[in-house]
Amino acid sequence: MDLNRNIDFSTNLNTEFDKSLSYEEFKSKSFYLFEKIVKERFPNNPGKQRIHLHTDRITGACPYCGDSMQSDFKHRGNIILKGKFAGYYKCFNCGVFKSVIDFFSDYKVSLDLDFINYLSLNKIEYKRPSYGKYDISLLINNQLLEEYAIDRDYLKKSFNLVEVHNTPIISWLRKRLQFQYKRFLYNYDKNFLVILNLTKNGKILGFQRRNFDKRLEKYNTYNIRRIYNEISINKEIPDEIDSISQIYGISEVDFSNKITLFEGPLDSFLFYNSVANAGASKSFPLDIPIRYWYDDDKKGREKSVEKIEKGFEVFLWTRFRNDLGLPWRKKWDLNDVLIWLKENGRPKPIFDYYFSSDPLDILDI
Numbered sequence: 001m002d003l004n005r006n007i008d009f010s011t012n013l014n015t016e017f018d019k020s021l022s023y024e025e026f027k028s029k030s031f032y033l034f035e036k037i038v039k040e041r042f043p044n045n046p047g048k049q050r051i052h053l054h055t056d057r058i059t060g061a062c063p064y065c066g067d068s069m070q071s072d073f074k075h076r077g078n079i080i081l082k083g084k085f086a087g088y089y090k091c092f093n094c095g096v097f098k099s100v101i102d103f104f105s106d107y108k109v110s111l112d113l114d115f116i117n118y119l120s121l122n123k124i125e126y127k128r129p130s131y132g133k134y135d136i137s138l139l140i141n142n143q144l145l146e147e148y149a150i151d152r153d154y155l156k157k158s159f160n161l162v163e164v165h166n167t168p169i170i171s172w173l174r175k176r177l178q179f180q181y182k183r184f185l186y187n188y189d190k191n192f193l194v195i196l197n198l199t200k201n202g203k204i205l206g207f208q209r210r211n212f213d214k215r216l217e218k219y220n221t222y223n224i225r226r227i228y229n230e231i232s233i234n235k236e237i238p239d240e241i242d243s244i245s246q247i248y249g250i251s252e253v254d255f256s257n258k259i260t261l262f263e264g265p266l267d268s269f270l271f272y273n274s275v276a277n278a279g280a281s282k283s284f285p286l287d288i289p290i291r292y293w294y295d296d297d298k299k300g301r302e303k304s305v306e307k308i309e310k311g312f313e314v315f316l317w318t319r320f321r322n323d324l325g326l327p328w329r330k331k332w333d334l335n336d337v338l339i340w341l342k343e344n345g346r347p348k349p350i351f352d353y354y355f356s357s358d359p360l361d362i363l364d365i
Helices: 025-040 098-104 115-122 142-148 152-159 169-176 226-231 239-245 299-311 316-325 334-343 359-364
Strands: 052-053 059-060 075-079 090-091 097-099 184-187 192-198 204-211 219-222 257-262 274-275 292-294
Touching: 025 059, 025 115, 052 169, 059 090, 059 098, 090 098, 097 098, 097 219, 098 204, 115 219, 142 239, 142 274, 152 184, 152 204, 152 226, 169 184, 219 226, 299 316, 299 359, 316 359
Parallel strands: 257 274, 257 292
Antiparallel strands: 052 059, 059 075, 075 090, 090 097, 184 192, 192 204, 204 219
C-alpha cells in the first residue's frame, strides 16, 4: 500500500538559501522542511505533526511508514545532524536509511545549491555508507557518551573493586557460562559482584551490584547519575545519557538488525545483538524496534501478555518448554536454559522460532 498516495507535496515546501549556510542555519532549514513534510503527510493528526530538535538530531513521525499505530506521539524518524551519520535520515520503525538529499527529494522538496554545498563542505556523502552497521551514534554522539562515562580504574578505586581473575567469584561466573570477564568487577570486603554496562572503549555507563550477602537485597542498580553522586562528581548528566546508562549492551548492538531485550544483563551477554533493562518493570527509554524476552515467571508472563496484546514480539516460553521437554521450575531464564542444555548434552535450539507478535499465541506464553 502506498502510504503517500494522493498527498500533494507541492513546491510550497521549497525555500530559498541565498547565502552559505552555517550549522545553525542548516539545522533550522532542516527542521523547517521536515515540519512541512509531516504536516502535509499527517494533515489531521496534531501528534504526528510535531517534531523535536535535539542536540544531534531532529525527530518526528516517519512519513514513509506512518510510524507507530499505537501512539501518535512516538516519533521514530530522525534527521541526524552530528556524528558519522550526519546528513542522513533514519527511521527506527520501518528501517529507512538514506541521505537527507534523497529524503527531501522523495517528498518533492527542491533544495537550493547552498544546502547541498553545506553537506559537501562538511564532507557528508550522499550515498549510503559501505560499512552498513548502525550503532548508538545514530542517537547520541559517541564522543559525548565517552566524555560522561567513567574510567574503569577510577571506578575500581572509588568502590574498592578488583578484576575478577584470581578471585572466589570466578567459579560462580564460569558456572553461569559468563566468560567475558571484562564485564565484571568484584568487591572482596563486602562480597559483591559488579556487572558493568560498557561503552565501546571500555568505560562504564552504569552497573548492577549483585550481593551475595543474603541479608541484603539481591540486586542494586546504579545509573550514571547515581554513580556520580556516590563518588561526589559534581557534573550535570544529560537526561539522554542517564536514561541509557542502565541499558546493558546498548553501545555494542547493531541497530540495523533485530534487537532482543532481556530483563537481566547475564542473559543478554549470552545472546547475539541483545540488551538488558535490569528488570521486567522498567520502561525502555529508546524508541527503536525491539522484541522482548522476559523471564519465565509470573511477572515475566504478565509483561509478555501486555506486550503481545500491543503488537510487540515476545518469547513464547510455554511452547519452548514443551518442545524441549524442560522440567518444571518456578522460574526460567536464558542463562538457566543454556546451563541445562550443557549439563544434558543437548544442542542449542533455534531460539528465533519461539518469538511471536500474534495475540492468538498468548496461550503459548
